[in-house]
Amino acid sequence: MVSAEKTEDILKAIDAKFPGFRSNKRWNCPVFAYDSVDEFSRDAIAENGMHTIYDGGLPIDLHLSVDSGKPLVIFLNARSSERTDSYRLPSFVGFGVVPAAGVSVLRINDPVLYTSRTLRIGWYAGAAGNPLLYSICQIINKVVDFAKPKKIIFVGGSAGGFACLNFSRFFKDSLAVVWNPQTDLLKFSKEEVLEFTSSAFGLTDFEACERILPALTASSMHKHYVGKAMQNYLLYMQNIDDWHVREHCKPFLKDTGRVAEDRLVTKRFDERFFLYAADWGKGHASPPQSFLKNLLKNIISDEVKFSNLFSEGRMDKILSRAEIEV
Numbered sequence: 019m020v021s022a023e024k025t026e027d028i029l030k031a032i033d034a035k036f037p038g039f040r041s042n043k044r045w046n047c048p049v050f051a052y053d054s055v056d057e058f059s060r061d062a063i064a065e066n067g068m069h070t071i072y073d074g075g076l077p078i079d080l081h082l083s084v085d086s087g088k089p090l091v092i093f094l095n096a097r098s099s100e101r102t103d104s105y106r107l108p109s110f111v112g113f114g115v116v117p118a119a120g121v122s123v124l125r126i127n128d129p130v131l132y133t134s135r136t137l138r139i140g141w142y143a144g145a146a147g148n149p150l151l152y153s154i155c156q157i158i159n160k161v162v163d164f165a166k167p168k169k170i171i172f173v174g175g176s177a178g179g180f181a182c183l184n185f186s187r188f189f190k191d192s193l194a195v196v197w198n199p200q201t202d203l204l205k206f207s208k209e210e211v212l213e214f215t216s217s218a219f220g221l222t223d224f225e226a227c228e229r230i231l232p233a234l235t236a237s238s239m240h241k242h243y244v245g246k247a248m249q250n251y252l253l254y255m256q257n258i259d260d261w262h263v264r265e266h267c268k269p270f271l272k273d274t275g276r277v278a279e280d281r282l283v284t285k286r287f288d289e290r291f292f293l294y295a296a297d298w299g300k301g302h303a304s305p306p307q308s309f310l311k312n313l314l315k316n317i318i319s320d321e322v323k324f325s326n327l328f329s330e331g332r333m334d335k336i337l338s339r340a341e342i343e344v
Contacts, residue, residue: 019063025051029070032077036132041106042068045081055153064164068108071157074148076132078157079108081125089318090122090167092158094174094181096304097139098131107131112173115311121318122165126154128181134217139210141203142181143235145218151236155188162189169324171195171317175304183239183252190249193324195317197255197296197305198262201270202238204228240273248274248290251324253333255294258282260302284334292328294337312340 020028028051033040042049048067052058055073062069064084071078093112098105108127116123129150130140144150162170170192172182179199186194200206203214208224215221219234231237243252256267263282271277276287282295298305305313316336320327327333 019065020050020052020057020061024053025049028053028072032070032072036077036107038103039107039132039135040077042070044106045108045110047081055156059156059160062160062164070108071153073153074145074150076129076145076148077108078129078150078153079110079127080157081108081110081123082161083123084161084165085120085122086164087166087168088121089169089171090124090162090165091116091171091173091314091318092182092185093123093125094142094172094178094185095126095128096174096176096178099138101131101136101138111178115307116314117318122161122167124158124161126157128177130214130218134213137213137217139177140214140218141177141200142184143203143214143218143237146220151184154185158185158189169193171314173314174199176200176302180239183243184236186250186252187239187242187248191251191324193251193253193317193327195253195255195314198257198260198302199254199266200262201240201266204231204237205265205269240270243270243274243291245275251290251327253292253294255296255305256282257298257301257303258295259297259300262302284337286328286333289325289328292333294333309340313337316340 045068050065051070053072055071058071066083069080069082095109095111110125110127112125128140128142130145131137133145142150170189172186172194174182175197177200179196182194182196183199186192203211212224215227221227221230256263284295285293316339
C-alpha cells in the first residue's frame with residue numbers, strides 16, 4: 019500500500035499539472051494514489067474509496083467498493099453533459115442503480131478528458147503516449163485479483179457503451195450491458211470526433227482521422243464481435259428512435275453476421291448476443307434509471323451462469339420483469 023505521504027505528493031503533482039480541473043473532496047471518501055499502473059498492480063489493496071493512478075501523463079481515477087466473492091460491476095462514462103468553469107473531474111457514474119450490498123463496484127473516469135478543458139467525450143480511447151486500453155485492462159485485472167468476483171459486468175451507454183464493448187472483450191465470459199452505444203467512432207459527429215482526436219492525438223483533419231485513427235486505437239468494435247472472436251456476452255439495448263440505429267446498430271449487426279429486420283426488434287441472435295429494441299423516447303434517449311436499476315438487480319442476483327443467460331427465454335423474462343417494476 020502506498021504511504022499517505024506519497025499519495026499527497028502524487029496528488030499535488032496532478033493538481034499542479036491540471037489546475038482547476040479536479041476535486042477529490044467532492045467524492046467525500048478516502049483517496050489513494052500511485053505513480054504508475056505497475057505500482058497499482060503491485061501495491062494496491064482492497065480499500066474502498068478513490069484510487070488515482072498517475073500514468074502516461076494523465077490521471078486514471080477509480081471509485082472502488084469491494085465485496086469479495088460477489089459480482090463485479092464496472093461502470094464507464096458516457097459523454098459529459100457539461101464542461102463549464104465550475105465542472106471538476108473526475109466524474110463517476112452508476113450511483114443508485116446497483117444494490118447497496120452483495121456486489122463489488124468499480125467506476126472509472128475517462129482520463130482522456132484531462133487532455134482539454136472543453137472535451138466532453140473520449141470513449142476511453144487513449145491519447146498519444148497513453149495506451150489506455152492496456153492500462154485499464156491491467157487495472158481491472160488487479161481489481162479482479164482481490165475482489166474475486168463470481169462474474170464481471172460492464173455497464174455503460176453511448177460513449178460508455180463503446181468503452182464497455184472494447185474492454186469487456188478482453189475478459190472472457192464477462193457480460194457487457196450497453197445502451198445506444200457507438201460501435202465505430204468515425205461514424206459519430208465529425209466535429210466531436212475531431213475535438214477528441216485533436217486533443218488526444220493532434221489529428222485535426224477528418225480524412226487523416228479516417229486513415230490514422232484505427233492504427234492508434236481500437237476505433238471500431240465490429241470485427242471484435244464476429245463469431246468465435248467473441249469471447250464475452252453482450253446485452254445490446256437500443257432505443258428505436260435513435261439515429262444510432264442507422265449509423266451504429268444495424269451496421270454492427272450486419273458486419274458481425276447478424277441480420278437485422280427492417281424495423282429493429284428484440285431478438286436473441288445466439289448464446290452470446292441478445293438485442294433489446296426499446297422505446298424510451300425521442301432520439302438518443304437512455305433507459306429510465308428505475309429500469310436500469312431493476313435490470314442490474316435481476317442480473318446480479320441471478321445465479322445462472324452467463325452461458326445460460328440468453329437461453330430458454332431467460333433474458334426476455336428478466337427484461338419484462340425490469341419493465342414491469344418501473
